[in-house]
Amino acid sequence: MADSLLISTHVKYIQSLDKRTDELEYWLTEHLRLNGLYWGLTALDLMNNIDALPREEIINYVKSLQHENGGFGGHTGHDPHMLYTLSAIQVMVTLDAVDMLDTDKIVSYVASMQMEDGSFKGDEWGEVDSRFVYIGLMALKLLKRMDAINVDKAVEWVLKCQNYDGGFGNTPGAESHSGQVCCCVGALALTNSLHLIDQDMLGWWLCERQLKNGGLNGRPEKLEDVCYSWWVSSALAIIGRLHWINKEKLSQFILSAQDPEDGGISDRPGNMVDVYHTCFGVAGLSLLGYPGLKKVNPIYCMPEHVIARVGL
Ligand code: GRG
Ligand code: ZN
Numbered sequence: 475m476a477d478s479l480l481i482s483t484h485v486k487y488i489q490s491l492d493k494r495t496d497e498l499e500y501w502l503t504e505h506l507r508l509n510g511l512y513w514g515l516t517a518l519d520l521m522n523n524i525d526a527l528p529r530e531e532i533i534n535y536v537k538s539l540q541h542e543n544g545g546f547g548g549h550t551g552h553d554p555h556m557l558y559t560l561s562a563i564q565v566m567v568t569l570d571a572v573d574m575l576d577t578d579k580i581v582s583y584v585a586s587m588q589m590e591d592g593s594f595k596g597d598e599w600g601e602v603d604s605r606f607v608y609i610g611l612m613a614l615k616l617l618k619r620m621d622a623i624n625v626d627k628a629v630e631w632v633l634k635c636q637n638y639d640g641g642f643g644n645t646p647g648a649e650s651h652s653g654q655v656c657c658c659v660g661a662l663a664l665t666n667s668l669h670l671i672d673q674d675m676l677g678w679w680l681c682e683r684q685l686k687n688g689g690l691n692g693r694p695e696k697l698e699d700v701c702y703s704w705w706v707s708s709a710l711a712i713i714g715r716l717h718w719i720n721k722e723k724l725s726q727f728i729l730s731a732q733d734p735e736d737g738g739i740s741d742r743p744g745n746m747v748d749v750y751h752t753c754f755g756v757a758g759l760s761l762l763g764y765p766g767l768k769k770v771n772p773i774y775c776m777p778e779h780v781i782a783r784v785g786l
Contacts, residue, residue, distance in 0.1 A: 513754075516776060520756050564776055
């Protein structure tokens with residue numbers, strides 16, 4: 475088991491991802507290609523290796539995924555969705571290439587996803603989820619166009635997703651889940667609205683996610699998973715309570731989920747690695763202050779130097 479972050483092995487793993495066309499995984503995740511690019515690029519930048527992927531090629535690929543309505547698909551020929559539209563913006567902002575996008579069209583797509591009650595849908599088919607409010611707000615904040623939506627209504631809707639246990643669900647009344655907590659806390663942070671919630675109660679719910687082995691789970695009675703190192707810790711960091719968990723034990727748990735031979739990080743020790751858990755493992759370590767990594771911003775899940783460059 476590796477007890478330090480194997481940066482060069484993970485860089486090689488991320489570089490190999492678009493060449494693994496003989497593996498089933500490659501084809502099963504086709505719809506996530508643009509998300510994968512965001513996860514891979516973010517992990518690489520945090521590990522000081524952003525040049526490990528070809529910049530021009532990425533920019534042209536991202537541009538090719540924009541639809542007439544302004545939204546982005548997850549891969550060539552795929553329908554537009556908020557999930558991929560945010561990844562497109564994040565990748566282009568990280569590469570300092572956002573000027574090469576038709577931003578007016580993106581803004582009008584994102585704004586068209588807001589519903590009367592302030593919530594957001596994910597695409598034209600109408601699924602509503604607190605993830606999409608966070609995505610809509612972050613997309614417009616990165617493009618400096620928050621004026622295009624009704625921010626007060628969005629905040630009002632997010633507050634309705636908070637439960638009596640202090641956590642948040644995907645819609646009003648739904649069970650608290652760390653992933654949704656991260657989205658709702660992020661949405662409130664993006665709108666300077668954190669004073670509207672009980673942060674101590676939320677902090678308690680979040681820190682109770684840490685298990686004996688140091689890992690974090692998504693909700694009570696569930697198993698630990700490396701991605702919650704992001705969903706839980708980023709929310710704790712945003713409300714200034716990251717010291718409420720044992721950082722050393724969490725770092726060790728993330729490191730124990732590395733594949734020391736072929737690189738990458740999995741959801742828990744011994745499982746298959748993927749770029750999603752690699753990104754959130756590295757981002758989690760960055761948040762915990764792991765040496766040799768660039769600092770990640772807990773609200774955007776993007777490198778701090780990028781957020782500073784765009785002046786946010
Ligand atoms: C830019 C960082 C960033 C995010 C964009 C897509 C998104 C916004 C946020 C996703 C938040 C979320 C809901 C994460 C949770 C994902 C997850 C591991 C769900 C698993 O749920 P279950 O029920 O697993 O399968 P548990 O662990 O509860 O058993
Ligand atoms: Zn996971």
